[in-house]
Amino acid sequence: MISAKLEQAINKQINAELYSAYLYLSMSAYYESIDLPGFANWMKVQFEEEQFHALKFFTYLADRGGRIKLEAIDKPVFEWKDSLDVFKETLTHEQHVTSLLNALADVADEEKDRPTQNLLKWFLDEQVEEEASAEKIIKQLKMIDGKGQGLLMLDRELATRVFVPPTTA
Ligand code: MG
Numbered sequence: 001m002i003s004a005k006l007e008q009a010i011n012k013q014i015n016a017e018l019y020s021a022y023l024y025l026s027m028s029a030y031y032e033s034i035d036l037p038g039f040a041n042w043m044k045v046q047f048e049e050e051q052f053h054a055l056k057f058f059t060y061l062a063d064r065g066g067r068i069k070l071e072a073i074d075k076p077v078f079e080w081k082d083s084l085d086v087f088k089e090t091l092t093h094e095q096h097v098t099s100l101l102n103a104l105a106d107v108a109d110e111e112k113d114r115p116t117q118n119l120l121k122w123f124l125d126e127q128v129e130e131e132a133s134a135e136k137i138i139k140q141l142k143m144i145d146g147k148g149q150g151l152l153m154l155d156r157e158l159a160t161r162v163f164v165p166p167t168t169a
Contacts, residue, residue, distance in 0.1 A: 002064040006116055009107045014057045016100055021050035023093060026076040027086055035153070045116045046090075048163040053123070056064030060119055083151070084141045086150065091134040098127040 002010075028043035061068050078085045101123050108116040137154075144150025 002061070002066045003111045003113065005064040006107055006111050006113055007061065009104050010057055010061050010066065010116075011069050013104055014054050014068065015063070015073065016097065017057065018073050019051050019056035019076070020093065020097060020116075021047050021054065022073050023076040024050060026078050027080075027090070030078060030080055036155045037085070038155035039086075042158040043159050045161045045163045046055065052163075052165060053126075056072075056119075060116075064115070073094070081169070082146055084138065084146045087134055087138045087141060091131065091138060094127065094130045094134055098131065098163065101127060131148065 019115065024043045024046035028040045028047060031037070031040035031043060058068055077089075079090070099122060105117065105120045105124065108120060137158075138152055141151075
């Protein structure tokens with residue numbers, strides 16, 4: 001059985017992961033509207049990843065005998081200036097998620113809850129990748145000045161991304 005404090009904190013994180021999914025789906029919609037299907041695809045994969053994260057916490061909390069309580073998901077923004085603006089927000093958002101996971105890990109430490117500490121190790125490792133991939137695309141967008149042929153080439157590359165559910169952890 002999980003402590004009430006951790007139960008509440010994990011419920012909050014489920015909501016945060018679902019908000020992340022919703023934000024990326026909104027970014028995907030933005031890219032559809034400016035005819036960059038590869039970027040739209042990349043964001044759709046982000047959406048699927050975040051849903052996977054929410055479900056991972058969901059299943060974990062159920063397995064630990066906690067009660068899952070779903071809350072309202074905030075409305076995401078839907079307009080951006082350009083691609084660089086979108087990816088800067090992606091990076092800022094992922095940095096925020098990392099801080100939420102660190103705070104959750106602090107609660108798990110206080111509660112001396114080893115299984116939750118293990119679970120969060122997986123999530124924190126995942127965040128390193130999330131931040132790195134946003135940073136990489138920001139650098140590439142800057143290289144090509146966010147437009148022209150370079151942008152179309154990057155769009156084609158991002159079109160190849162597919163969602164692969166992690167099998168480990
Ligand atoms: Mg996530």
